[in-house]
Amino acid sequence: MSEPILRLEGIGKAFGPVQVLDDISLSVMPGEVIGILGENGAGKSTLLKIISGIYTPTVGTIYLNGQIFSALDPITARFHGVAMIPQEFNLIPTLRVYENVFLGQEVRRNGFLDHADMRKRTQELLSSLEVNLDPRLPIAQLSVAQKQMVEVARVLANDARIVILDEPTTVLTDREVAVLFRVVRALVAKGVTILFISHKLKEVKDLCDRLLILRDGKQVELCETKALNEEDMARKMVGRELSQIYPDKPPLDVTGAPPALQVRGLSLKGKLTDINLEVRRGEVLGLAGLVGAGRTEIAETIMGLRRKASGEILIDGQTVDIRSPNEAHAHGLAYLSEDRQGKGLILSFNVMQNITALSLKRYVRGFIQHRAERRRAEHYQQRLAIKASNLAAPVSLLSGGNQQKVYFSKLLDIDPDILILDEPTRGIDISAKQQIYRLIRDLTEQNKAVIVISSELEEVIGMADRVLVIREGRIAVELNGDDINEEQIMLYAAGARQHANCERVGDYDGTIA
Amino acid sequence: MAQLPNTKSMGGVARQGMRRLPLNATILAPLVALILLFVVSSIASEYFLNTRNISNVLRQVSYTGIIAIGMTFVIIAGGIDLSVGSMVALVGVIILYIINTISDPIQAVLLGMLAAIAAGGLLGLFNGLLVTRGRIAAFVVTLASMSIFRSLALYFTDAAEVSTRNPLFSNVGGGFFLGIPIPVLVFFGLAILAHILLFHTPYGRHVCAVGANAQVARYSGIRVERIVLSTFVIAGICVGLSAIMLTSRLNSVSPSDAGYFYELDAIAAVVIGGTALSGGRGTVWGTVIGALILGIINNMLNLTGVSPYLQGLVKGGVILLAVLLQYKRA
Incomplete structure (x- = not known):
C-alpha cells in the first residue's frame, strides 16, 4: 500500500465557456473504496469520464500505475485496469452470460471460440462472487440485479484494478444491494480499487473509506468517511442547510x-x-x-x-x-413509470413536446398552438424549478432530476x-x-x-x-x-x-x- | 373545429415556423447544398436556366417527390416502404383499365383518379396491416409486396404497355396551371399540407413520438399501431397521386418499367433531406429539398453529357455524403 494506483492533480474540464470541473486532486491507494458525492450536475460523471478516458481534461495531470498522462483514452485506461460499470448496462441481450463476460476478449483455441473454457471461467467468476447464475442463460432472461452481477464478472474477467460503480444501487432492492456490497468487499479484498458514486448517503457511509464531495465542479471535501455523518455530507453537497x-x-x-x-x-x-x-x-x-x-x-x-x-x-x-x-x-388516473427513459419521456423531443404529450388536445385550435405549449412549459419550469436553458432543446440534454421534473409536469398537465x-x-x-x-x-x-x-x-x-x-x-x-x-x-x-x-x-x- | 386563423396567429405560426424549422443544421445543410448545386449547374450548362428545362426538371422531380413525401411519414414513424415503385405500376394499370372501360371521357378521368387514390390507400393498408397486425418488420413486408405488386401489374397486362385514347386524361399530368406544370403544383401543394400535418397537428406529433420511442408513446396513450398503419396508407395515397401524374403524362403505363427504382429515389430524397432513417424526427421541407437535389443532379449530368452509366455513381455518392454529414453532426 505504498504507491497510489491513481493520482489526479489539478484536473479541470471546460466545455466551451462552461467550467464543469475545477482543480480536482485526489490520490487513491489499491484496495481503497472512494465515495464520490455530489448533486446532479456537480461534475461526478465528468470526473469519471476523465478517469475512464472518455473525456480529455482541459488542465491537470493523471498518474495511473506510476505513469504520467495529460489525458487518457478509453483503450489506455482499460489497459491500465480502469473499468466502469455504467448505470445503463452495456450487455447484449441476445447473447448468453458467458458470451457477454468475454465479449471482445473471447477465449480461442486453434482460432475457434472455446465455449467450454469461457463457460467454466464465467462459472468460476460468478462463484467467487457468490452469485448463483447459469452462464448459459441469455441476458434477456436475467433480472436487473443479475445483469449487474454479469457486469461485475465482466470487469473481473478484464482483470480490472480500478472499478467505477456509477450509482449501482438505484435499480436494486435492499436485499440485492446487500449482495452487491458483499461482492464489492470481495473485490476490495483482492486489492481492487473502487470508485463508488451514489445518491444514497447511508450506503456511502457503510461502504466507503474516504469521500470526495463535489459541488458545482469544485472539490469541497476530501476526507475519511468517519469524519462526516450523513447530514454533514448532505449539507456539503448542497452547500446549504437541508x-x-x-x-x-x-x-x-x-x-x-x-x-x-x-x-x-x-x-x-x-x-x-x-x-x-x-x-x-x-x-x-x-x-x-x-x-x-x-x-x-x-x-x-x-x-x-x-x-x-x-x-x-x-x-x-x-x-x-x-x-x-x-x-x-x-x-x-396518471402513471409515472419507473423507466423514465424507456417509457416516460421521448428523449429526442423537447421539454414542451414532452410536457404536452398527454394533454396535446388542449393545445389544438385547428392546429397545435405552439405558443400556448411554450407558456405551459414555462409555467412548469417555474413551478417545479426545472433547470433547462432552452425549452426547445431535447430533454436528453437535461440532468436526471430535471428530466424527472419534466416527466412529472407531463402527468400534471392532464390534472x-x-x-x-x-x-x-x-x-x-x-x-x-x-x-x-x-x-x-x-x-x-x-x-x-x-x-x-x-x-x-x-x-x-x-x-x-x-x-x-x-x-x-x-x-x-x-x-x-x-x-x-x-x-x-x-x-x-x-x-x-x-x-x-x-x-x-x-x-x-x-x-x- | 378549425377556425380561420386571424392575421395575428398566422404571424405567430410563421414565427414559430421560423424558430423551429429552417435554421438548424439538419435542414440548413441540404438547403445550402441545393443552392450550391443550382449555382454550379447554371454555370456548367447554358441550357440549365432555360425556363423549359427548369420546368422539366421540376416535373420530373415531382413524380418521385410526391412519393417521397409519403415516405417521410413512414420513415419518421420508424418504418420503411420498399413497395412504392411497384405500387406505381400496379395503380397505373388500374387507372388506365378504369378509364378505358368508361365511355364518358370526363367521368372516366374522374373515376380513374379516384380509383388511383383508393387503390393506393388500400395497397398501403395491406402493407400497414401486415406490419402492425402481422408484426412483421416493415422492410420484409414491403420487400415482399414490392414483388407482389409488380407481378400483379405484369400479370394483368401480360407485360404489355397499356395506353388510353381518352382525350382529356393527358391534360392532368401534362397540363399547366398559371404556367406551372400540374404535377409540380400537386407536389408543392402536397408538401405544404404534409408539413402542416406533421408540425401543426397532434397526428404529426404522434407520428414523431411513435418513431422516437414506441414504448413511451404507448404509455402516453397513443395508439401506436394505428399511427404506424396510417403512415403506410398515407404513403399509398401519395403513390396513387404520383401514378395519376405519371400515367396521364405519358397516356400509358408500362407494367415493367413504371416506377422502377422509385422507392430508392424516394428514400434517398428523405435521407438527403435530413430525416433520420431510425425514425423519430424529420421534415417535409428536407424531403422536398432532397428530391430537388436528386433531380438537378440528374439534369446536370444529362446536360453536361456525362455517361449515363456514371449517373448512378454520382447519385450514390451524394446519398453517402448526406448521411456522412448527418452522422458527423450527431
Missing part, C-alpha cells in the same frame, strides 16, 4: 366518501393474485416489496397497459372498465386525481428528491390520491401514510402508523413473516369501506 427531507405527514381526515381508487380481487396471469387495495383522496399509499414482486404490474394493470385476468377497479365508488392508458387518463408514482425519485439528487417529495404532499393537499411505489425503504417510510407490502404477486401485509418501519417491511417483503390472510397491522384510525 431542512427535513420528507415533509410532515398531515393527519388524515377520514370522510365517508368512497376511496378515490379501489381495486378488488385483481389478478394478472402468472404475475398477480387477488390484489385488494384502496387509496383515499389526500392520502399517500406506499407499495413496498422486492423488485419483481409485482408492484409495477399492479400499476400497469390499473392503467390498462396489461389485460387483467379478473378483478374490478372502482373510481370514486364507480366500477370502471379501463382498457388503455387513454381511458385511464380520462378517468383521472389527474389519482397519481401512481413508480420509483418517483430514481437516480436523482437530494435536492431534486426533496422538491419531488414536497410536490407529492402538495398534490395530496390538493385532495389528490397518490400511490408511491418504491424500492427505497426510507422513501416509503418517509412519504407513505399507509404501506402495502407486495410479495410474489400478493399483498403480504398492510402496515400502519408506527409499524411502517424498515424491519417490518423487510420481514414481509422477503417472506420471513407471513399472515394466513392479508392483515392490517398497526393502529389505523379510519374505517374500512
Whole structure:
C-alpha cells in the first residue's frame, strides 16, 4: 500500500465557456473504496469520464500505475485496469452470460471460440462472487440485479484494478444491494480499487473509506468517511442547510366518501393474485416489496397497459372498465413509470413536446398552438424549478432530476386525481428528491390520491401514510402508523413473516369501506 | 373545429415556423447544398436556366417527390416502404383499365383518379396491416409486396404497355396551371399540407413520438399501431397521386418499367433531406429539398453529357455524403 494506483492533480474540464470541473486532486491507494458525492450536475460523471478516458481534461495531470498522462483514452485506461460499470448496462441481450463476460476478449483455441473454457471461467467468476447464475442463460432472461452481477464478472474477467460503480444501487432492492456490497468487499479484498458514486448517503457511509464531495465542479471535501455523518455530507453537497427531507405527514381526515381508487380481487396471469387495495383522496399509499414482486404490474394493470385476468377497479365508488392508458387518463388516473427513459419521456423531443404529450388536445385550435405549449412549459419550469436553458432543446440534454421534473409536469398537465408514482425519485439528487417529495404532499393537499411505489425503504417510510407490502404477486401485509418501519417491511417483503390472510397491522384510525 | 386563423396567429405560426424549422443544421445543410448545386449547374450548362428545362426538371422531380413525401411519414414513424415503385405500376394499370372501360371521357378521368387514390390507400393498408397486425418488420413486408405488386401489374397486362385514347386524361399530368406544370403544383401543394400535418397537428406529433420511442408513446396513450398503419396508407395515397401524374403524362403505363427504382429515389430524397432513417424526427421541407437535389443532379449530368452509366455513381455518392454529414453532426 505504498504507491497510489491513481493520482489526479489539478484536473479541470471546460466545455466551451462552461467550467464543469475545477482543480480536482485526489490520490487513491489499491484496495481503497472512494465515495464520490455530489448533486446532479456537480461534475461526478465528468470526473469519471476523465478517469475512464472518455473525456480529455482541459488542465491537470493523471498518474495511473506510476505513469504520467495529460489525458487518457478509453483503450489506455482499460489497459491500465480502469473499468466502469455504467448505470445503463452495456450487455447484449441476445447473447448468453458467458458470451457477454468475454465479449471482445473471447477465449480461442486453434482460432475457434472455446465455449467450454469461457463457460467454466464465467462459472468460476460468478462463484467467487457468490452469485448463483447459469452462464448459459441469455441476458434477456436475467433480472436487473443479475445483469449487474454479469457486469461485475465482466470487469473481473478484464482483470480490472480500478472499478467505477456509477450509482449501482438505484435499480436494486435492499436485499440485492446487500449482495452487491458483499461482492464489492470481495473485490476490495483482492486489492481492487473502487470508485463508488451514489445518491444514497447511508450506503456511502457503510461502504466507503474516504469521500470526495463535489459541488458545482469544485472539490469541497476530501476526507475519511468517519469524519462526516450523513447530514454533514448532505449539507456539503448542497452547500446549504437541508431542512427535513420528507415533509410532515398531515393527519388524515377520514370522510365517508368512497376511496378515490379501489381495486378488488385483481389478478394478472402468472404475475398477480387477488390484489385488494384502496387509496383515499389526500392520502399517500406506499407499495413496498422486492423488485419483481409485482408492484409495477399492479400499476400497469390499473392503467390498462396489461389485460387483467379478473378483478374490478372502482373510481370514486364507480366500477370502471379501463382498457388503455387513454381511458385511464380520462378517468383521472396518471402513471409515472419507473423507466423514465424507456417509457416516460421521448428523449429526442423537447421539454414542451414532452410536457404536452398527454394533454396535446388542449393545445389544438385547428392546429397545435405552439405558443400556448411554450407558456405551459414555462409555467412548469417555474413551478417545479426545472433547470433547462432552452425549452426547445431535447430533454436528453437535461440532468436526471430535471428530466424527472419534466416527466412529472407531463402527468400534471392532464390534472389527474389519482397519481401512481413508480420509483418517483430514481437516480436523482437530494435536492431534486426533496422538491419531488414536497410536490407529492402538495398534490395530496390538493385532495389528490397518490400511490408511491418504491424500492427505497426510507422513501416509503418517509412519504407513505399507509404501506402495502407486495410479495410474489400478493399483498403480504398492510402496515400502519408506527409499524411502517424498515424491519417490518423487510420481514414481509422477503417472506420471513407471513399472515394466513392479508392483515392490517398497526393502529389505523379510519374505517374500512 | 378549425377556425380561420386571424392575421395575428398566422404571424405567430410563421414565427414559430421560423424558430423551429429552417435554421438548424439538419435542414440548413441540404438547403445550402441545393443552392450550391443550382449555382454550379447554371454555370456548367447554358441550357440549365432555360425556363423549359427548369420546368422539366421540376416535373420530373415531382413524380418521385410526391412519393417521397409519403415516405417521410413512414420513415419518421420508424418504418420503411420498399413497395412504392411497384405500387406505381400496379395503380397505373388500374387507372388506365378504369378509364378505358368508361365511355364518358370526363367521368372516366374522374373515376380513374379516384380509383388511383383508393387503390393506393388500400395497397398501403395491406402493407400497414401486415406490419402492425402481422408484426412483421416493415422492410420484409414491403420487400415482399414490392414483388407482389409488380407481378400483379405484369400479370394483368401480360407485360404489355397499356395506353388510353381518352382525350382529356393527358391534360392532368401534362397540363399547366398559371404556367406551372400540374404535377409540380400537386407536389408543392402536397408538401405544404404534409408539413402542416406533421408540425401543426397532434397526428404529426404522434407520428414523431411513435418513431422516437414506441414504448413511451404507448404509455402516453397513443395508439401506436394505428399511427404506424396510417403512415403506410398515407404513403399509398401519395403513390396513387404520383401514378395519376405519371400515367396521364405519358397516356400509358408500362407494367415493367413504371416506377422502377422509385422507392430508392424516394428514400434517398428523405435521407438527403435530413430525416433520420431510425425514425423519430424529420421534415417535409428536407424531403422536398432532397428530391430537388436528386433531380438537378440528374439534369446536370444529362446536360453536361456525362455517361449515363456514371449517373448512378454520382447519385450514390451524394446519398453517402448526406448521411456522412448527418452522422458527423450527431
